[in-house]
Amino acid sequence: MMAAWYEQTVDGVLLDITGVLYNSGPGRGSVIPGSVDAVDRLRQAGLPIRFCTNETTSTKSALVEKLQFHGFNLTEADVFPPAPAVCSILKRRHLRPFLLLHPNAKANFAEIDTSNPNCVVMGDAVDEFSYENMNKAFQLLMSLEEPVLISMGRGKYYKEDNDIVLDLGAFMKALEYACDIEAEVVGKPSPSFFNAALEDMGVTSDKVVMVGDDVVNDVGGSQACGMRGVLVRTGKYRPSDEQHPAVKPSGVVDNLAQAVDLILKHR
Amino acid sequence: MMAAWYEQTVDGVLLDITGVLYNSGPGRGSVIPGSVDAVDRLRQAGLPIRFCTNETTSTKSALVEKLQFHGFNLTEADVFPPAPAVCSILKRRHLRPFLLLHPNAKANFAEIDTSNPNCVVMGDAVDEFSYENMNKAFQLLMSLEEPVLISMGRGKYYKEDNDIVLDLGAFMKALEYACDIEAEVVGKPSPSFFNAALEDMGVTSDKVVMVGDDVVNDVGGSQACGMRGVLVRTGKYRPSDEQHPAVKPSGVVDNLAQAVDLILKHR
Numbered sequence: 001m002m003a004a005w006y007e008q009t010v011d012g013v014l015l016d017i018t019g020v021l022y023n024s025g026p027g028r029g030s031v032i033p034g035s036v037d038a039v040d041r042l043r044q045a046g047l048p049i050r051f052c053t054n055e056t057t058s059t060k061s062a063l064v065e066k067l068q069f070h071g072f073n074l075t076e077a078d079v080f081p082p083a084p085a086v087c088s089i090l091k092r093r094h095l096r097p098f099l100l101l102h103p104n105a106k107a108n109f110a111e112i113d114t115s116n117p118n119c120v121v122m123g124d125a126v127d128e129f130s131y132e133n134m135n136k137a138f139q140l141l142m143s144l145e146e147p148v149l150i151s152m153g154r155g156k157y158y159k160e161d162n163d164i165v166l167d168l169g170a171f172m173k174a175l176e177y178a179c180d181i182e183a184e185v186v187g188k189p190s191p192s193f194f195n196a197a198l199e200d201m202g203v204t205s206d207k208v209v210m211v212g213d214d215v216v217n218d219v220g221g222s223q224a225c226g227m228r229g230v231l232v233r234t235g236k237y238r239p240s241d242e243q244h245p246a247v248k249p250s251g252v253v254d255n256l257a258q259a260v261d262l263i264l265k266h267r
Numbered sequence: 268m269m270a271a272w273y274e275q276t277v278d279g280v281l282l283d284i285t286g287v288l289y290n291s292g293p294g295r296g297s298v299i300p301g302s303v304d305a306v307d308r309l310r311q312a313g314l315p316i317r318f319c320t321n322e323t324t325s326t327k328s329a330l331v332e333k334l335q336f337h338g339f340n341l342t343e344a345d346v347f348p349p350a351p352a353v354c355s356i357l358k359r360r361h362l363r364p365f366l367l368l369h370p371n372a373k374a375n376f377a378e379i380d381t382s383n384p385n386c387v388v389m390g391d392a393v394d395e396f397s398y399e400n401m402n403k404a405f406q407l408l409m410s411l412e413e414p415v416l417i418s419m420g421r422g423k424y425y426k427e428d429n430d431i432v433l434d435l436g437a438f439m440k441a442l443e444y445a446c447d448i449e450a451e452v453v454g455k456p457s458p459s460f461f462n463a464a465l466e467d468m469g470v471t472s473d474k475v476v477m478v479g480d481d482v483v484n485d486v487g488g489s490q491a492c493g494m495r496g497v498l499v500r501t502g503k504y505r506p507s508d509e510q511h512p513a514v515k516p517s518g519v520v521d522n523l524a525q526a527v528d529l530i531l532k533h534r
Contacts, residue, residue, distance in 0.1 A: 125398075126398055127397075127398050127399070128398075129397075129398040129401070130394075130396075130397055130398070131392075131393055131394050131395075131396040131397070131433070132394070134396070134433055134437070135430075135432050135433055138424070138431075138432075138433050138437075139430060139431065139432075142424075142431060156444065156445045156446075156447075157405070157409075157445055163402075163406060164405075164406065164409060165402050165405075165406075166398070166401055166402055166405050166441070166445055167445075169444065169445070170401070170405075170441035170442070170444055170445040171441055173440045173441055173443075173444040174433070174437035174438055174440055174441040175437070176440075177423060177436060177437055177440040178423045178424055178433055178434075178436070178437040179423075180423075
């Protein structure tokens with residue numbers, strides 16, 4: 001059960017990155033106004049923060065470097081992307097993936113054996129979502145007696161520059177349908193993914209607020225784990241998100257700066 | 268309700284093309300042994316035949332020319348592909364499509380106004396299923412107040428040369444999921460699509476047998492219209508199709524030649 005604002009203080013914060021701290025786009029993308037200062041105010045209030053992201057188009061170090069360049073106060077230890085969690089799963093289950101990924105993200109799997117693949121791992125491959133590559137993933141899955149498809153998220157779309165563009169969830173659905181299988185999602189809204197960040201922070205979910213621009217994966221996903229989920233009107237946000245048939249956000253605010261105002265009221 | 272073999276004679280036949288008459292592949296593809304003769308035997312028995320195909324990578328005339336080259340006895344009037352049915356719908360509903368198609372199929376829509384598009388029509392676009400083109404379709408659909416997505420079939424995969432490759436159904440599912448919409452399917456297994464061929468033939472569904480290699484779209488689809496649906500073990504057929512959880516074929520045979528033996532027994 002999700003905590004109510006009046007019942008519980010806020011002792012920890014999870015922040016989505018893209019669409020909350022900054023928007024992706026040409027070069028390093030652009031900061032969402034007020035977000036650098038908003039993170040600083042959370043730090044000054046002594047609140048632990050973890051950054052819970054489904055970003056799969058780069059390495060963690062490249063992502064953190066970009067955010068630090070923009071002035072955000074964070075280190076690699078604060079950031080939870082799906083790739084390290086997937087690497088643990090691959091090693092534990094002796095899986096050798098065919099990687100359907102953005103070229104910049106392949107370094108995340110440098111230590112993984114990809115010979116004679118027996119599963120598919122997909123991230124936001126962007127232009128690598130070609131018919132040719134989709135077929136390679138499809139044919140491998142169809143050749144396996146127990147096909148395993150690991151998807152680093154299930155997002156529908158995200159904001160890129162001024163457009164919304166397809167996220168990996170659409171291509172995950174394509175493979176699920178063609179192969180008659182269900183993907184294993186590593187990343188938001190998977191509870192085990194949220195819980196890893198909560199455990200690292202040492203705060204129970206009822207005392208944590210998640211802030212994101214994805215009403216289903218950030219807000220609904222965190223609420224399903226017992227957190228309060230706050231929706232920001234930045235990034236991929238669309239007004240129709242406020243009338244979502246299944247998810248009722250714990251708060252809807254214009255941006256991260258307003259989310260922090262709300263959080264600090266309940267500190 | 269589907270007719271039983273012992274209750275009704277066979278007075279008309281619907282045939283799938285790809286995977287039943289021939290397999291697509293380099294050049295003109297390759298004839299499935301015995302199929303040319305099988306069609307001739309149906310003709311000699313005086314049975315009306317229509318060819319009910321979800322082929323959307325060429326024009327009807329190019330398709331018929333290819334089949335005639337292989338020796339098949341058929342004319343353009345016998346062939347029912349989705350494109351002409353889609354053109355009628357577009358005209359009737361004043362829809363201007365963004366066409367997500369194989370380049371060879373665009374001629375099917377030469378008379379259709381595609382300026383300022385207000386819907387998406389998709390076929391088996393093959394290499395045109397790029398991230399860029401999928402995004403164009405996605406962004407258009409998301410910009411429309413009442414998004415219309417017309418898909419010329421919902422197949423999962425088909426046989427190309429010696430491989431199975433993704434069919435348009437996978438990419439239809441990707442757009443359905445990302446946009447939260449349901450596509451209108453024109454082609455098999457849409458009942459109105461089958462019924463157009465039955466009406467043209469002037470035979471009621473209980474007296475017609477459909478032969479195809481797609482257990483869901485050919486066999487299940489025709490059975491849902493009251494026909495007998497026979498599955499051939501050619502084309503995209505896989506042994507697991509005979510244990511399909513929802514569809515029980517009216518017959519399973521090695522190829523079209525055997526299907527014709529079965530049909531002529533019930534003439």
